[in-house]
Amino acid sequence: MSSSFKDKLPPLGTLGPFIALLVACAFFATQNERFLSGGNFSLILQQVAVVGVIAIGQTLIILTAGIDLSCGMVMALGGIVMTKFATELGLPPVLAVLCGIGVTTLFGLVNGLLVTKIKLPPFIVTLGTLNIAFAITQLYSNSQTVTDLPPLLTALGNTFGIGDTQVSYGTVLMLLLYGAAFFVLRETAAGRHVYAVGNNAEATRLVGIPTQKVLLGVYVIAGVFYGIASLLSVARTGVGDPNAGQTENLDAITAVVLGGTSLFGGRGIILGTLVGALIVGVFRNGLTLMGVSSIYQVLVTGILVILAVAADQLSRKGAR
Amino acid sequence: MNAPIVMQAKGLVKRYGQVTALDGADFELRAGEILAVIGDNGAGKSSLIKALSGATVPDDGEILLDGRPVQFKSPIDARRAGIETVYQDLAVAPAMTIAENLFLGREIRRPGILGDIFRMLDKKKMLAESIARMQDLKVGIRSMTQAVETLSGGQRQCVAVARAAAFAQHVVIMDEPTAALGVKEGNMVLELIRRVRDKGLPVVLISHNMPHVFEIADRIHVARLGRRAAVLNPKKISMSDTVAVMTGAMRPEDIPQECLA
Numbered sequence: 121m122s123s124s125f126k127d128k129l130p131p132l133g134t135l136g137p138f139i140a141l142l143v144a145c146a147f148f149a150t151q152n153e154r155f156l157s158g159g160n161f162s163l164i165l166q167q168v169a170v171v172g173v174i175a176i177g178q179t180l181i182i183l184t185a186g187i188d189l190s191c192g193m194v195m196a197l198g199g200i201v202m203t204k205f206a207t208e209l210g211l212p213p214v215l216a217v218l219c220g221i222g223v224t225t226l227f228g229l230v231n232g233l234l235v236t237k238i239k240l241p242p243f244i245v246t247l248g249t250l251n252i253a254f255a256i257t258q259l260y261s262n263s264q265t266v267t268d269l270p271p272l273l274t275a276l277g278n279t280f281g282i283g284d285t286q287v288s289y290g291t292v293l294m295l296l297l298y299g300a301a302f303f304v305l306r307e308t309a310a311g312r313h314v315y316a317v318g319n320n321a322e323a324t325r326l327v328g329i330p331t332q333k334v335l336l337g338v339y340v341i342a343g344v345f346y347g348i349a350s351l352l353s354v355a356r357t358g359v360g361d362p363n364a365g366q367t368e369n370l371d372a373i374t375a376v377v378l379g380g381t382s383l384f385g386g387r388g389i390i391l392g393t394l395v396g397a398l399i400v401g402v403f404r405n406g407l408t409l410m411g412v413s414s415i416y417q418v419l420v421t422g423i424l425v426i427l428a429v430a431a432d433q434l435s436r437k438g439a440r
Numbered sequence: 441m442n443a444p445i446v447m448q449a450k451g452l453v454k455r456y457g458q459v460t461a462l463d464g465a466d467f468e469l470r471a472g473e474i475l476a477v478i479g480d481n482g483a484g485k486s487s488l489i490k491a492l493s494g495a496t497v498p499d500d501g502e503i504l505l506d507g508r509p510v511q512f513k514s515p516i517d518a519r520r521a522g523i524e525t526v527y528q529d530l531a532v533a534p535a536m537t538i539a540e541n542l543f544l545g546r547e548i549r550r551p552g553i554l555g556d557i558f559r560m561l562d563k564k565k566m567l568a569e570s571i572a573r574m575q576d577l578k579v580g581i582r583s584m585t586q587a588v589e590t591l592s593g594g595q596r597q598c599v600a601v602a603r604a605a606a607f608a609q610h611v612v613i614m615d616e617p618t619a620a621l622g623v624k625e626g627n628m629v630l631e632l633i634r635r636v637r638d639k640g641l642p643v644v645l646i647s648h649n650m651p652h653v654f655e656i657a658d659r660i661h662v663a664r665l666g667r668r669a670a671v672l673n674p675k676k677i678s679m680s681d682t683v684a685v686m687t688g689a690m691r692p693e694d695i696p697q698e699c700l701a
Contacts, residue, residue: 308559309547312536316544319533326531327545327603328516387535 137380137395148406155409158285165291168401172294172394173349174372176301177342179393182376184318184338185385186242191346192369193253198224198350200257203266203360206273213272221347228343232336257362266360276355290352301390314338318385371400374421377428443470446642447611452501454487461487463666474643476653479663480686489646493525493613494518522609526600528616534589539570541588542603573606577635594625598632605636612636613644618652630656650679659701662686673701
């Protein structure tokens with residue numbers, strides 16, 4: 121009887137992240153009057169852009185019941201490749217950027233091939249490529265920061281004004297990418313097949329969907345997103361940083377999980393991931409404004425992740 | 441009982457190393473019937489079904505569909521030829537809606553640019569067709585937009601059967617569709633299988649459950665030692681004699697003529 125009413129409501133897993141974000145914003149607004157300003161929100165969005173774009177790729181992979189531990193390190197390598205190619209090799213900036221994205225895509229392809237062809241668990245594969253990407257980044261850059269970049273590489277860090285608020289082009293790009301991912305996952309057969317593979321890979325194969333191609337495609341596309349994140353990271357910091365990506369690596373997974381996507385695959389919405397990334401960003405920003413030491417921010421993030429996974433686990437039990 | 445033959449297999453052989461799973465098996469499915477396939481473990485029942493559904497490629501012998509020879513390299517080939525298979529282990533995507541499950545792998549795109557370039561799905565059309573198909577089969581499920589995981593096991597299997605019936609042009613194969621279900625739920629699926637047959641689609645039903653077989657089968661194909669031991673008429677033969685044929689306690693040549701079908 122009451123179930124027909126319950127059907128119409130989105131499940132708690134979908135609404136939870138939005139509520140958590142609103143509660144966090146309300147709390148920090150009471151703590152510091154600067155929190156609710158347009159400039160501060162724009163800053164949060166800028167801070168979130170790199171993690172946010174990595175997390176799109178991560179969401180795709182987690183929807184297929186996989187995981188990518190290498191995302192941040194691959195992103196760092198992409199940044200080093202595009203900055204070194206543009207400065208030392210003197211490649212035209214556009215070509216250098218494409219080479220950087222090509223390298224991250226290649227890492228996605230390698231991850232995907234190892235998962236689909238050799239059937240290795242994604243956790244182990246990406247733990248391996250995490251270290252490989254880190255080592256190549258350090259070796260190729262000599263652990264040196266790449267500076268004196270051509271302006272095109274940092275163009276996404278430029279801003280334009282909406283009223284009094286300065287918004288970066290990188291923020292706009294991130295929002296556009298979320299819009300595109302939302303559309304593909306929700307409105308196209310390819311997107312629905314990503315969910316189907318995560319839900320029941322065997323049943324999906326039996327209805328005639330090439331599940332291995334879907335999986336491989338997801339890892340490759342995730343690599344493209346990491347490459348775009350490389351460019352955003354370079355644009356934000358203004359340098360090619362061999363030590364980039366170290367917090368983003370786990371922050372991206374955190375954003376996905378906080379956004380309500382199930383680590384067991386097949387459930388979740390991409391906009392939840394954006395909200396998850398914003399929750400992490402809002403907590404960092406809000407706690408900084410309150411003058412709380414950054415180590416407590418890490419502590420809070422850890423607690424949030426465990427709460428989100430526990431909520432996922434409990435809601436799955438309830439569904440069965 | 442002399443309806444045309446829809447699907448036929450002649451002298452199928454399948455060996456796995458030293459083991460001969462199929463040793464010259466024959467098979468005939470007629471239009472508009474429910475043909476039960478029974479057999480002890482190792483009788484070649486599942487190898488036969490796998491060959492018919494494209495899950496394995498037989499080493500020898502031929503399969504005819506509407507009189508024309510066909511060769512299935514994969515379940516996808518069989519599906520393209522109009523043969524749909526329902527598996528016992530509830531082969532659905534639980535978190536997706538009933539409508540999405542019905543059209544999984546066969547999605548309908550929007551007409552025009554939205555569909556051709558943006559690859560946009562026509563969710564309204566798929567929903568409307570889902571409702572029509574389910575009403576056609578008298579499956580009483582309220583909403584096609586609810587997730588399959590909100591359904592009972594029997595209802596989930598009804599979704600799988602409805603999907604097969606909706607897309608099969610020639611044959612529906614059901615591999616132990618009621619094995620994972622309780623009594624009431626099993627009966628619900630049996631009723632649905634009967635309606636699929638009544639709509640004109642022949643059904644191959646693999647089952648261990650003798651009461652179910654006797655309740656709905658028009659003919660019973662008994663597999664034994666990699667061959668077809670006999671085809672029986674469930675209206676004439678008793679359940680215990682059927683089991684005797686299946687286990688080898690009764691030789692096929694001792695079966696009374698009127699019990700054969």
